Amino acid sequence: MAPDQNIPESSQPAKSEVTAAPQASQFLRVTSRADRTASSVFIMPSVLVVLLLAIFPLIISLYLSLSRFKFVKGGFEIKFVGLANFHKLFFGSEQKHFLGVLAVPSVVGWMVFGSVIGLLIYALFRGFIQRRFKARSLIGNILVFFFLTALIWLIIASLAPQGRPGTTVVTLLYVYIDIFIQYCIGLSLALLVTQQIRFRRFFRVIYLIPMMITPVGIAYMFRMLVDTDKGPFQPIWQALGLGLFSWVSNPWGARAAIMLGDIWQWTPFMFIVLLAAIEGQSVELLEAAYVDGSNRWQAFWHITFPQILPVTSTLVLIRMIEAFKIVDLPNIMTNGGPGTATESLTLQAFITWRSLDLGTSAAIAYTLLFLVTFIGISYVSLIRSRVAGEL
Amino acid sequence: MLKSLFIRRSLFEPSIGEKTIIYLLLIGWTIVVLFPIYWLVVTSFKLPIDVNTGPFYIPFVDYTPSLHAWEYILVGDLANDTRRNFLNTLTVAPTSAAIALLLGTAAAYALIRFEYRPRLGSILSFILCLIFAIFAITLGAPWQISLGAMLALFIVILLTIGRRFKRSLKNNDIAFWLISQRMLPPVAVVIPIYILFQRMALLDTRTALVITYVAVNLPIVVWLMRDYFQTIPIELEECAAIDGASRYRIFRSIVIPLSVPGLVATFLFILVFAWNEYLLALFLSGAKSQTLPLTIAAQNATRGPQWWYMSVLILIMIVPVIIIAILLERYIARGLLVGAVKG
Numbered sequence: 255m256a257p258d259q260n261i262p263e264s265s266q267p268a269k270s271e272v273t274a275a276p277q278a279s280q281f282l283r284v285t286s287r288a289d290r291t292a293s294s295v296f297i298m299p300s301v302l303v304v305l306l307l308a309i310f311p312l313i314i315s316l317y318l319s320l321s322r323f324k325f326v327k328g329g330f331e332i333k334f335v336g337l338a339n340f341h342k343l344f345f346g347s348e349q350k351h352f353l354g355v356l357a358v359p360s361v362v363g364w365m366v367f368g369s370v371i372g373l374l375i376y377a378l379f380r381g382f383i384q385r386r387f388k389a390r391s392l393i394g395n396i397l398v399f400f401f402l403t404a405l406i407w408l409i410i411a412s413l414a415p416q417g418r419p420g421t422t423v424v425t426l427l428y429v430y431i432d433i434f435i436q437y438c439i440g441l442s443l444a445l446l447v448t449q450q451i452r453f454r455r456f457f458r459v460i461y462l463i464p465m466m467i468t469p470v471g472i473a474y475m476f477r478m479l480v481d482t483d484k485g486p487f488q489p490i491w492q493a494l495g496l497g498l499f500s501w502v503s504n505p506w507g508a509r510a511a512i513m514l515g516d517i518w519q520w521t522p523f524m525f526i527v528l529l530a531a532i533e534g535q536s537v538e539l540l541e542a543a544y545v546d547g548s549n550r551w552q553a554f555w556h557i558t559f560p561q562i563l564p565v566t567s568t569l570v571l572i573r574m575i576e577a578f579k580i581v582d583l584p585n586i587m588t589n590g591g592p593g594t595a596t597e598s599l600t601l602q603a604f605i606t607w608r609s610l611d612l613g614t615s616a617a618i619a620y621t622l623l624f625l626v627t628f629i630g631i632s633y634v635s636l637i638r639s640r641v642a643g644e645l
Numbered sequence: 646m647l648k649s650l651f652i653r654r655s656l657f658e659p660s661i662g663e664k665t666i667i668y669l670l671l672i673g674w675t676i677v678v679l680f681p682i683y684w685l686v687v688t689s690f691k692l693p694i695d696v697n698t699g700p701f702y703i704p705f706v707d708y709t710p711s712l713h714a715w716e717y718i719l720v721g722d723l724a725n726d727t728r729r730n731f732l733n734t735l736t737v738a739p740t741s742a743a744i745a746l747l748l749g750t751a752a753a754y755a756l757i758r759f760e761y762r763p764r765l766g767s768i769l770s771f772i773l774c775l776i777f778a779i780f781a782i783t784l785g786a787p788w789q790i791s792l793g794a795m796l797a798l799f800i801v802i803l804l805t806i807g808r809r810f811k812r813s814l815k816n817n818d819i820a821f822w823l824i825s826q827r828m829l830p831p832v833a834v835v836i837p838i839y840i841l842f843q844r845m846a847l848l849d850t851r852t853a854l855v856i857t858y859v860a861v862n863l864p865i866v867v868w869l870m871r872d873y874f875q876t877i878p879i880e881l882e883e884c885a886a887i888d889g890a891s892r893y894r895i896f897r898s899i900v901i902p903l904s905v906p907g908l909v910a911t912f913l914f915i916l917v918f919a920w921n922e923y924l925l926a927l928f929l930s931g932a933k934s935q936t937l938p939l940t941i942a943a944q945n946a947t948r949g950p951q952w953w954y955m956s957v958l959i960l961i962m963i964v965p966v967i968i969i970a971i972l973l974e975r976y977i978a979r980g981l982l983v984g985a986v987k988g
Contacts, residue, residue: 289759292892296755299748300823300863307860308826309772311837313779318836443674446667449659459974460675463682466966468921470938471959474945475681478688478952486684488700518681579830582923586942603832604924612836619833626828 319616339617348614351594351602352621354412354420363410370406374399377636398632421594421602421618422625424509428598429577432516433570439517440524445554448532458529465522473586476515505595508588512596515583524569531565532558571633578626599625682963689714689956696952714953718961723954726940731961734936737851738919741858746912748859749866754896756820756867757874758882762813770802820871827864835928842929849931857925862915869914873907874900909976917966937962 322335343352359367378399409426412419419427447457464472478484480501482491491499501507535558543553581600584590590597590605597605599622607615659667687703688696690710701707718727755761778795838857839848847853877900885895901908923938930939941958944951 289892293755293759293761296751296759296892296896297761297819300752300867301819303748303856303860304823304826304863307838307841307857308829308834310775310779311834311841312829313772313776314837314840315833317779439674443671446671449664449667451659451664451667451671455974457671457675459971460678462970462974463678463963463967466917466921466970467959467963468923468938468941470921470923470941471955471962474941474950474952474955475685475959477950479681479684484697484699486680486700486702518677575828578828581832586945600830600832603830607832607836615832616836619830622830623828623833626830627825630825630828 315616315619318612319620321613323610323612335613339613340621342614343617343621350418350420351597352420352422352618353408354423355416355418356408356411357414357416359410359414363414367406367410371403374402381636394635398628398636401628402632419595421597421599422621424596425578425580425598425600425622427509428513428516428580429574432513432520432577433573435513435517436521436524436573437566437570439521441528443521443525444529444532445558447529458526461525462522464519465526467519469519469582470586472515472519473583476511476518476583477587480511480514502588503592505592508592508596512583512587515587516577516580520573520577523573527565527569528562531562535561567637571630574633575626575630578622685956685959688952689960691953693951693953714957718954718957726935727958727961729933730935730937730940733851733854733930733934734920734962735965737854737858737934737936738916741855741862741919742912742916744855745859745862745866745915746908749863749911750870750901750908751896752823752863753867753870754874754900756816756871758879759816761816761819763819764813767803768814771799774799774802820867823867824864826860827868831861831924835925838925839928848929849933851934853929854926854934854936857929858919858922861922861925862918865915865918866911869911870904870907873904873911877903906976909973913969913973913976916969920962920966 318332319339320334320336321332322338323330323332325331342348378395381395405426409419409423411417412423443461447454447461467475479486482488482496482499482501499507501511539557539561540553543557548556579600580598581604584596584598584601585604588596590601594602599618603615603618603622606618687701690704690712691701691708692711692713695701695708704710717723774795777798778791781791781794842848842853847856881899881903882895885899890898921938922936923942926936926939927942930936937958941955941962944954944958
């Protein structure tokens, strides 16, 4: 996977003009009538399917999020109410549910906030210098900066002793804590399995299994497992004096139980891709490092890790997009409780939908969409473009 | 690559102590993975009283196993439901995965090997017209007329103002647009899709589920396969083109055979997604087209979760995918990896 094996990417005309042979671009260009037909035949079905089932519903959803749904005589009525649903979420009656109760952070909270902001300002400044004062990228960066600052403030303020995290913060916690732990476990397992050991294929197949189970099943399974009274770990809880303690009565206990289920399910995905990446790394560099007397940790940190960094960035992006949609686990394990402590954004939208408040439900879904899109784009433009090149 | 390394050098050989630690850690995680499944198996053979009176671990020692749950699910009262839902899952998941793979692969290939330049102006005007049409429909205009008016307006705009906009999109933008559909939370689109299928009288049919899953999984296919196709040397296709092969022929006879690992991995991936999907199925199916995840959730009845039935159903559900996964395991890593490292 050496960089010089890269074939020219048609998607980047500037690059391909430099590296590709002239015939290559000839082949890419659509010239004849037959080519034109072929190009439509290839792409049109997908575009149409996505248009029909994503764009069309998206527009209707947007309209729903700006309206109120109610039953009237002989059917239902959808009344346009402007931004009232969003107002309700951000400032009105749903604010505590959606954003959480914000409080003044503790000293530790202030310290964390200060250091993160310092880091962000540093990154902004560096990017500013590196890009030679281009106005457009600067505006983009400043936007991202303010957005991230607001998010971090939201997290820290609602996690403060007097505060209470809303569904947005809970979702962010699920996504990032889960991805971090999944990545760490997946990477360690992949490193262990690539050592010179036997039964490698056996471990690989076994470790893949959790990914194949339906999230609904996993949720019920974990509900059985974390039961402190009848679950399999009952003797352990008993010994710890937690015999009749219920995870679900404690907000952090319930969140931990849900994260446990998510980590159990998605570590295999990280594992299997990282394993392939580690097996595909260039061996000569590693050999040279060992001959020069570096130890395992140095070899990993300076040679293996940089090589799997592009894979890492893609993995995190894929998982991030999927993890924001977490709904089955909290819905089944805790039904969002205690209170709303474990509710994710998707679950909140689902519960609101179930109570027939279609407008608010669509507004929540739309906010989630904006959140994911913005975080995704910031991630791609700030981190991933540096690590792995273009998207 | 790794094998040759080990033959050449013993530098990487872990010492006995290290090996012990490695094995212990690996076996530890194996237990973490397998114990929940073992617990499912054990629970599926328990009577309700065995579940409710505390943890029992080993059949025949701690408690007397019973086949009642398996009987209930497979030949007893729930047998018809199970069979129907199993058949539904068995038709919906592979069909939707196959269609998504077919369409997505073609689109991914096209995004790599053709240059598209759709005008930004025409796309924007199309979306604008669509919004107008939807507004008209919601305000009570008949949908045939509003759609016709929308098309007419679109063509007029395209022929007049549309030509002025010279800015056009590139392949990357189309790809990003397709991929970004994966970011949509299903809740955001499910209500309109529900209404759409209701209008088309497709609610509670397998067709509706297949169509939805195709749309949901297409972006993943495009994403993974696009990166995969970038690794296929273009020279082969050029030679074929010079020899007079059409684009379709090149795609069928050269590109597809070369990308089997990627295709298999992607197929397995979206098959698992469709097989396990719960939320969309919950919205779109009534009694007839239910899939197995719904059956599992349905065991949480008024008398509380029926753990023994659930265990049986989960086990029934995971056996087919695990068999497929074991058979195709060698492809998964290769297929996904190339997608991830790009090159």
